[in-house]
Amino acid sequence: MTSLSNTLGPLPLAAAPSWPARLAAPLRRAGHWAAGLLLPLALFALWQYAVRHQWLAEQILPPPALVWQSLGELWYSGELRDHLAISLARVGWSVLLGGGAGLVLGAALGLSRTARAYLLPSFELVAQFPVVGWVPLLIVFLGIDEALKVAAISLAVLVPVTVNTHRGIVGIPRPLLDVGRVYRFTVPQTLWRVVLPAAAPSLFNGLRQGVMQAWLTLVFVELLASSEGIGYLMVWGRQLLQLDLVVVAMLTIGAVGLALDLALRWAESRLASWRRGAF
Amino acid sequence: MTTSHSARRDYRGLVPPALLLLAWFAAGRLGWTNPTLIPPPEQVLAVAWHYLGSGELFRALAASLARDLGGFALGALAGIGLGVLLGVSRWAERLLGPTFHTLKQISLFAWIPLLSIWLGYNDGSRVVFIAVSAFYPVALATFEGVRGVTRAQFEVARVHGFTARQRLTRLILPAAAPQILTGLNLGLVYAWLATIGAEFLLPAYGDIGLGDTVIRGRAAFNVALVIFGMLAIGGVGVALNRVFHRLERRLLRWRGDPR
Amino acid sequence: MIRRLIYLWLAVLAGAAIAAEAPPPQPAPPQPAAPKVVRIGVASPAVGNPPLYTTGSLGLARYKGWIDEELKGSGTRAQWFFFKGAGPAVNEALTNKQLDLVFQGDLPAIMARAAGLKTRLVLPVAIRSNVYLLVPPDSPIRGIADLKGKRVSIFRGTNAHLPVNRILAAHGLSERDLRAINFDNASAQAALTTRDIDAAFLGVESLKLVEQGVARIAYSTQGGPAVLTRQSGLLASDDFAARHPDTVRRVVRGVVRAAYWASDDAHRAEVFKVWSLMGYPLSSFETDYRDQSVKARVSPLFDPFLIGRYQDAVTGAQQFRLARGKVDVAAWIDRRFVDAALKELKLEHYWTPLDAQGRPLTTRSASAR
Known part of the structure; x- marks a missing residue:
């Protein structure tokens, strides 16, 4: 943000010296917020306009007021929270399972030359398969219950976590490992005090990608075969021709995605400070 | 992807797939598994032979690829457009950026119900969905690439008296090319994922495509067909990546990139 | 910059006001000619x-x-x-x-x-189209009463949805008493074959499963009250x-x-x-x-x-x-x-x-x- 004044040349604020300088920064920030809100507001106005002029039939373009009302109803009846809790539990288990497996696999690939020689080519090949392509086969073997959802989502988490763990460990500079040898660290000590801090940003990157992939795959699986969860709410709204439910589910999915992203970013900044402390 | 360029090929990488194949064969022969649930490899081969021979595979492949690449082209163009705009104009970034970054968080497949209702059960809604899926990674990478163009480079352009258009084609796009290509690659991966996803979730009557083939296989409980379809889908994913990397190398070499 | 922002805001607000005020359009007049x-x-x-x-x-x-x-x-x-x-x-x-x-x-x-x-x-x-409850041939389910707690497919939002609810109610059950799964007919047939579900409410088009020996009729509306059809x-x-x-x-x-x-x-x-x-x-x-x-x-x-x-x-x-x-x-x-x-x-x-x-x-x- 400090480079702003350079790139924009003479700022109008600077041209108005009568304003107290300490007000300038908050005002500018408010201005940025206001600018960012313009487009959503314009879209909202367009939505309202389209509803009034019936660009699309009312049944497939629900009025904003109706969406708002449904959101309230679904929230207070607890239905939305139930669906969300189920979806989040699926994501949680999958991140745990797929992330754990990815961590192990990635560490094996990163630490052992033999593991790399045997496993890496297969892994790289399979990693290029789109996750949704696996789902029909998984349905054949696992049925359509929780096992399917957790397996499919775990698979989506496994790939980025493995790739990033592997990359993070391979990327550790040799001198750092040599230091460990000099100190005669045991294997757990090396892992904990050298490998983990050094590979942490990459590991975290993997986790972040994994969580985002999990959220993506969750919605797919729930749309395809489910009887509960936030994705199913969309299927349900569609079957009833109550599109406001679909929009509510979309907004919820977006909000959760945003919350996950913010939480991961916050965790990343915390991690960075922990890392500085560890060295 | 790190394909081995080393002179000596390491054959140890072939061991896991070989073991898997062997176990699969043995399972069928020794009757460890239920053959309807896990059909023996030769049955999958027979299905493959039938689909290759009758041309059904190529028709399905062509239909899926046409959707994929059509949607990808649309989404990539729009993505580069928006990325450049956000990258060069602070105003555009302030106006559009927050909305873009928020909408990006809506999980891709959540768009499917609305899109299919608005645009109908046809290829139109599938292609638009594929375009949306390619759009985000391309726009994001382009934005970051363009943002990375330094002030000094802009100064040079000004000294040379570049027009706006020259600035775009001679400075911004070449300078941001590596990131844009990374974004395009990611976009291509997402577009293929979306193609298959859309074929699963938006089955239209009489439509063909690899995803539709797999869905039919599952409905008829033809596991061999499901396995074959899945391998074909994965194979296309791998092939798309390969072709893209070849093009990328050529393009970057043409740009005079040292790598 | 502030001024430009204010103008933009004014434009958007004006747009919003127009959107809220504009009258909806009139429907098109009828065209009597026969359609193609x-x-x-x-x-x-x-x-x-x-x-x-x-x-x-x-x-x-x-x-x-x-x-x-x-x-x-x-x-x-x-x-x-x-x-x-x-x-x-x-x-x-x-x-x-x-x-x-x-x-x-x-x-x-x-x-x-x-x-x-x-x-x-x-x-x-x-x-008076019939509703059938199909189960795997060796299933212990003999009738509606056995469905409690079972995974049962119902194609929701179709004309089978309400009759199924009435059938359940006639046996003292509701959808909440079973683990209802929402499948279209093709998926339900596949899931029944693979035994991913314990039972499915289906129509005459699914009776081929009975002919194929992968399902048995555990209940049907045949001969029952016509109001369940x-x-x-x-x-x-x-x-x-x-x-x-x-x-x-x-x-x-x-x-x-x-x-x-x-x-x-x-x-x-x-x-x-x-x-x-x-x-x-x-x-x-x-x-x-x-x-x-x-x-x-x-x-x-x-x-x-x-x-x-x-x-x-x-x-x-x-x-x-x-x-x-x-x-x-x-x-x-x-x-x-x-x-x-x-x-x-x-x-x-x-x-x-x-x-x-x-x-x-x-x-x-x-x-x-």
Whole structure:
């Protein structure tokens, strides 16, 4: 943000010296917020306009007021929270399972030359398969219950976590490992005090990608075969021709995605400070 | 992807797939598994032979690829457009950026119900969905690439008296090319994922495509067909990546990139 | 910069104000000319390419070419669309103005009407369709009462949804007592085969699983109260019916002709044969129509039974929160087309009207059965 004044040349604020300088920064920030809100507001106005002029039939373009009302109803009846809790539990288990497996696999690939020689080519090949392509086969073997959802989502988490763990460990500079040898660290000590801090940003990157992939795959699986969860709410709204439910589910999915992203970013900044402390 | 360029090929990488194949064969022969649930490899081969021979595979492949690449082209163009705009104009970034970054968080497949209702059960809604899926990674990478163009480079352009258009084609796009290509690659991966996803979730009557083939296989409980379809889908994913990397190398070499 | 921002804000606010104030547009005036095509949507999948659809009186009329025959000379061609997603998918296409006439069950039609879709119910097509509970052959499930806590597939939002709820209620259960899974018919059949589910509520089209030996009928509505069966009808979009009543009349007449032909007991074997062309075994229909004439199931009459069923479905839709608005069934039905067809074909007294419970209304026609 400090480079702003350079790139924009003479700022109008600077041209108005009568304003107290300490007000300038908050005002500018408010201005940025206001600018960012313009487009959503314009879209909202367009939505309202389209509803009034019936660009699309009312049944497939629900009025904003109706969406708002449904959101309230679904929230207070607890239905939305139930669906969300189920979806989040699926994501949680999958991140745990797929992330754990990815961590192990990635560490094996990163630490052992033999593991790399045997496993890496297969892994790289399979990693290029789109996750949704696996789902029909998984349905054949696992049925359509929780096992399917957790397996499919775990698979989506496994790939980025493995790739990033592997990359993070391979990327550790040799001198750092040599230091460990000099100190005669045991294997757990090396892992904990050298490998983990050094590979942490990459590991975290993997986790972040994994969580985002999990959220993506969750919605797919729930749309395809489910009887509960936030994705199913969309299927349900569609079957009833109550599109406001679909929009509510979309907004919820977006909000959760945003919350996950913010939480991961916050965790990343915390991690960075922990890392500085560890060295 | 790190394909081995080393002179000596390491054959140890072939061991896991070989073991898997062997176990699969043995399972069928020794009757460890239920053959309807896990059909023996030769049955999958027979299905493959039938689909290759009758041309059904190529028709399905062509239909899926046409959707994929059509949607990808649309989404990539729009993505580069928006990325450049956000990258060069602070105003555009302030106006559009927050909305873009928020909408990006809506999980891709959540768009499917609305899109299919608005645009109908046809290829139109599938292609638009594929375009949306390619759009985000391309726009994001382009934005970051363009943002990375330094002030000094802009100064040079000004000294040379570049027009706006020259600035775009001679400075911004070449300078941001590596990131844009990374974004395009990611976009291509997402577009293929979306193609298959859309074929699963938006089955239209009489439509063909690899995803539709797999869905039919599952409905008829033809596991061999499901396995074959899945391998074909994965194979296309791998092939798309390969072709893209070849093009990328050529393009970057043409740009005079040292790598 | 601040000034530019303020201008932008003003522009957006002005836009929002205009959006809120502008009056909605007027509807277009009617066009009397005969349409080039009449787009008919069917809430059921077809098979093969070109699509083959032969079941019910509508499928029979299509297969025998009677609808095309009726349309001949009017310059209108019938174009058919089939939907694996059944009623809900038809509703979407109807909303997008991609269909003129649709054949679908009572509940989806009511949901659409309640959501504000402008349609008219012009012809009862398939009435008293049975609901079957299918289970794997060796399943311990013997009846509805055994379903408690089991994984059961119900295709929600179709005309089976409410009858299933009524069947469960008649046995002291509700959907909450089972682990209900929402599957379309094809998925439910696959899941039953793989035993991913313990049971599935399905229709006659799924009885092939019984023939194949992968399922057994644990319960059916055959011989039970008629109020537990499913009803389906032909609907016209309001717009189309108002602009092109002649086209609607012609299509309705074609279907009534098929219903009449199928009602003749002499044609029973051939009717089943035509229906089975879509890959259904003959035995499915023999099972489904055991001790029952085809005539009793293809009646095109808007009798107290049918009206009562639709009214009951409206009540059920609201009770189970499947529809928002209220639907006035009497005002929704447009009998002109079927009345005209029955009169022209001299069939006014051919079918027996039923009372609300499904019993024949007059003794004269009761003995005819």
